[in-house]
Amino acid sequence: MTETGTPRFPRLLVTGGAGFIGSCFVRDVLARKDGTNITVIDKLTYAGNRANLAPVDADPEQSARLRFVAGDIADQTVVARFAAEADAVVNFAAESHVDRSILDPEAFLRTDVLGVHILLEACRTEQERARVGARAAAPRFLQVSTDEVYGSVETGESREDDRLEPRSPYSSAKAGGELLARSYFVTYGLDVVITRGSNTYGPYHHPEKLIPLFVTNAIDDQQLPLYGDGLQRRDWLYVADHAGAIGHVLDHGVSGETYNVAGNNERTNREIVTALLEHLGKPWSLVRQVADRPGHDRRYAMDSSRLAALGWTNTMPFAQGLAATVDWYIQNQDWWRGIKSGEWKDYYQRQYGARLAGSREAR
Numbered sequence: 212m213t214e215t216g217t218p219r220f221p222r223l224l225v226t227g228g229a230g231f232i233g234s235c236f237v238r239d240v241l242a243r244k245d246g247t248n249i250t251v252i253d254k255l256t257y258a259g260n261r262a263n264l265a266p267v268d269a270d271p272e273q274s275a276r277l278r279f280v281a282g283d284i285a286d287q288t289v290v291a292r293f294a295a296e297a298d299a300v301v302n303f304a305a306e307s308h309v310d311r312s313i314l315d316p317e318a319f320l321r322t323d324v325l326g327v328h329i330l331l332e333a334c335r336t337e338q339e340r341a342r343v344g345a346r347a348a349a350p351r352f353l354q355v356s357t358d359e360v361y362g363s364v365e366t367g368e369s370r371e372d373d374r375l376e377p378r379s380p381y382s383s384a385k386a387g388g389e390l391l392a393r394s395y396f397v398t399y400g401l402d403v404v405i406t407r408g409s410n411t412y413g414p415y416h417h418p419e420k421l422i423p424l425f426v427t428n429a430i431d432d433q434q435l436p437l438y439g440d441g442l443q444r445r446d447w448l449y450v451a452d453h454a455g456a457i458g459h460v461l462d463h464g465v466s467g468e469t470y471n472v473a474g475n476n477e478r479t480n481r482e483i484v485t486a487l488l489e490h491l492g493k494p495w496s497l498v499r500q501v502a503d504r505p506g507h508d509r510r511y512a513m514d515s516s517r518l519a520a521l522g523w524t525n526t527m528p529f530a531q532g533l534a535a536t537v538d539w540y541i542q543n544q545d546w547w548r549g550i551k552s553g554e555w556k557d558y559y560q561r562q563y564g565a566r567l568a569g570s571r572e573a574r
Contacts, residue, residue, distance in 0.1 A: 218247045219462050220351065224297035226284050226330065227304030229253035231416050232355070232408070234263035236301065236454040241273040242266075250278045250293050253304070254322075257554055262546060263415045284326035287333070294333035295340075299351040299461060302330055305385065316380035323384035324391065327354065331395045331403075338401060351402045352392065353461050358409050358446070358471070360386040363508035370514045371407070371469045378506045389469070396467045404464035406457050408472040409513060413450030413532065414539040418547050419558070422533075425484055426540045427547050429493045436563045437573050439503035441481035444510040448474030449527035459523040473515035476529040481573075486530075490537045498573040501566035 223240070227233040228251030240247055253259045267273045282289040284304045294300060305323050331352065338349035361369040362376030375390075377383040389405050396403040416423045425435045456472040464470060484498060540547060551559075 216245065218245050220299035221247055222296060222298045223247060223249045224252065224293050224300045224350070225249055226252045226300070226302045226326075227259070229255060229259040229261055229263050229279075230303055230305075231258070231263075231413075232411055232450055232453055232457075233301075233303030234260075234415060235413070235450045236303065236457060237264060237277070238266055239451060239454050240458060241270075241276055244272060246276075248276045248278075250280060250297065252280045252282045252284060252289065252293060254283045255281055257550075258417045258419075260415070260417075260550070285321055285329055287329050290329050290333045291336065294330070294337055294350060295346075297337075297350045298348075299353065300330060300334060301353045301355070301457065301461060302327065303355050305355070305388075316384075319380050319384040320387075323381075324387045327388035327391055331392060331401065334401055335395065335399055338399065349402060351404070351461065351466075352395075353457065353464075354389050354392040354403065354405045355457060356389040356405055356407045356469075357382065357385050358407050358473075358511045358513050359508065360389065360407065361511065361513070364510050364512050368473075368512045368514040369471070371471055371517055378508055393467070393469075402466045404460055404466060405469040406460050406472050407469060407513065408453050408456075409446040409448040409474040409511065411448045411450050411453045411474075413536050414543070415546075416450070416536075418551055418555075421480065422483065422487065422536060423540060423547065426487055426491070426537050427551065429488060429491050429497055430541065430544070432493070432497065434567055434570075435484065435498045436501040436567055436570065437480065437484060437498050438501060438507060441484065441498075441500070441573065442479045442509075443507060444477055444479050444512070445483075446474045446512050447476040447478060447483070447529060447533075448472065449525070449529075449532040452525040452527050456518060456523050456525070459521065460518070463521050468517070470518045470521065471513040471515045472518060473513040474525065474529070475515070477512055478529075483533075486533055487537055490534055491541075496572065499567060499570035500573040501563065501570045 228237045341349045359382035360375045377386045395401040412422045
């Protein structure tokens, strides 16, 4: 946003804009009603849901500034067409679940590496068009990445210049994508910025992830599969804060820089489960200790002083954000019950069936 209140990038291409964080970004940007127009490209895999943009569709003024394209970022033809119209590209599109990356790593390479390459090439084409006067400027490219690229952090906090040590197919693919993005800044002078976000939670989160899985299972009095001792530590970031930080970096980030987006709410998985069960009024006896996943990172933590120096701070207190999230799942059961059917049941059985059969009560 400029000082005059007009958007710095009035035409955005948002990839993965029907996913969890991407749809929050789209909803929040359009709700500002500042004239920004957004084109969303989303493949609508199991994790992409057109219903995540229902609040936009319900507002005539906002819906008039949204164009939705069902497409794949690894499809060069689709990407090139819409990049040609964009002032900035914000890439949320990703396969993003560690458990699924262990089961099917190739899908993660296609989206998280090849897809990023296709997007960057489209932006480079636009950069060449700008050089010959066919458009005013090349689009800015923002790559949304994750704290998991740092690997397991036993002590202290990761800083942006630390070595990347990803330990899962998912985090390795994300590291590859962002390294590729940075190489286009260094090699071609493309306007690139990168964000690395903490574990994010909030409404519209697919129920494969810890908080929505345990909330929705607990609502139905189903067992909650807690990996190992449950003492893995994560830094939790509310989704609207994450989306807002990405927007701030898009507008104010220094080209070629990477920005950690920390939640500053470090908790063990056991602490998270305890808090959500208390809010639901459900017993701890639902929790089952199951075999841990291979290579499970013990702890993530990031220093976000670079982002703070850029002028961004989070606003949602953790207790308030967690309560609001649990309440959303209670009030929007049609949304998640439709997801937890069909393919979901096959995935859940493959991921947790044997683990739950061999589980014991968590203490």
